[in-house]
Amino acid sequence: MLRPYLHLVRAGFRRHSIYLAASLAGLFTNTVFGLLRVAVLLAVVGQTGSAAGYDAADTGTFVWLGQGLLAVVMIWPDRELAQRVRSGDVAIDLGRPWNLQPALLAQDLGRAGHAMLIRFGPPVLFGAxxxxxxxxxxxxxxxxxxxxxxxxxxxxxxxxxxLDLTAFWLLDNRGVATVYAAATGVLCGLTVPVAYFPDPIRIALYATPFPAMLQTPIDVFGERGATAALLGHQVLWAALLLAAGQLVLARATRKLVVQGG
Amino acid sequence: MTAVVRTEGLRREFTVGRRCARRRIVAVSDVDLQIEPGEAVGFLGPNGAGKSTTIKMLTGILVPTAGRLRVCDLDPTRQRRELARRLGVVFGQRSQLWWDLPLRESFDLLGAIHRVPGAEHRARLERCVDVLELGPFLDVAVRQLSLGQRMRGEVTAALLHGPQLLVLDEPTVGLDLVSKERLRTFLQEVNVVDGMTILLTTHDLPDVERLCRRVVVIDHGRVVADDAIDALRARSGGAREVVVELAEPAAPLTGIAGVSEVRVEADGVRQRLAFAPSDTTAAALIAAVAERVELRDVTVVEPSIEDLVRTLYAQN
Structure with missing residues (x-):
């Protein structure tokens, strides 16, 4: 039952391991930006010794885990599926004996596994x-x-x-993707810890899936907050978003007009 | 055995244009088609005739507006995933291989996705590697393959799960003559030896002539002819042409046995002699012309698919 999906996880890993130079370039960029962010946030902490419960060590951990995880979690959209919708190549994806969503998820998990080795390990070790x-x-x-x-x-x-499924209706989802990319950095706790926000905003943020993409694993690592509540929040959002994806995919394929000859 | 493909009154409409100028266009209308196991059917028509739309409906990725449709005894829209196991599809303009991965890994992945038992997978792959000579580039990433190599890979990918029906949408587009020929020979073998049912769309008449005994011609979304290829040729007038370039201008070369029409171009230096293959041969005709004038060059022109379709359409 699972064999195809395990193969897809491996394929996702392999596809990304081929572009080692790109991975190393990304790693370098992440590390440089990590240094900049640490400098800024440590300056904030330096005024009082701690900010929103973060002292210097917490701040360093927050920044380096964030820099490592952003490529693993891939908080910015890659639009691969959206482009396949636009070009009509999605016809191939839909003509395969699989459920598209878990098939792509399997490949994304493989990609994330590769990113964990190359993009997460080195900056975190360096920072630590x-x-x-x-x-x-x-x-x-x-x-x-x-x-x-x-x-x-x-x-x-x-x-x-x-986000990519919107391409079935919009054909070009660059606009939506740009808004998403701009929002996600702030909302998921990459720019500053979610704890920096005033209470009402923080509570509102946890009504979205964004903190669960980055802030939550960082909090788990930093042993902040109740683990069960953090993981429960993640499980809930994973289930909700996957279910929504299945519904929208069903709608999309029903109205499907594959582009090009 | 039941038909591999059976459609009745198949119809598909699209809405095009924006709000004010919105209108419905009919891409496919009243298509009745029946394909029996082991047949090789050429599906022809000019651009925009509705070929691809029909194929998308057959493969379950486009929902018909109306009509009945069964492929491999399944309902393509409702049982798309089950159908994908029984169908091999090659789109000449799209790739089903993983761009970044070596060809061999794409094949292994497809075997896993289709849940093909290991021994079966190896046997089928071995045969394709053998006949299509994939060996030298099996470990090359797909993005680095030439078009001809990639197309051989695409056909292999479509056959690895042992489909009942192989749908080829312009499989030879962009290929050179040698690559085309190699692919045709292989597809012919798959059809004749293995008895695999083939549905082929193409703009390349030699593809159809080599592979298909039956041809379905579609134009403006309607089937305008569905017959054996020879019968169609005969019905459409089957006009082949011998084009002769002369050493010096001559009067129209009329009066040669079997020639139905003579057209004079370039002040009589080039003349086009139309004939039906049933009346005479190109060789006899060229010999007759050579007796009367000095020849510089000769070309034999087959009726193009567009001509064939145009004649057929005019007749309807």
Missing amino acids: LVLPFRWPHSPWTVLVFALSTVLAVVISFAARFL
């Missing part, structure tokens, strides 16, 4: 060795963090899948 960093107290936390990261990838995938 060079700057203030807080390792978890409990060894279990690492396991829970891994689970939370997988959930974050699933949520991000499900959101990007829905």
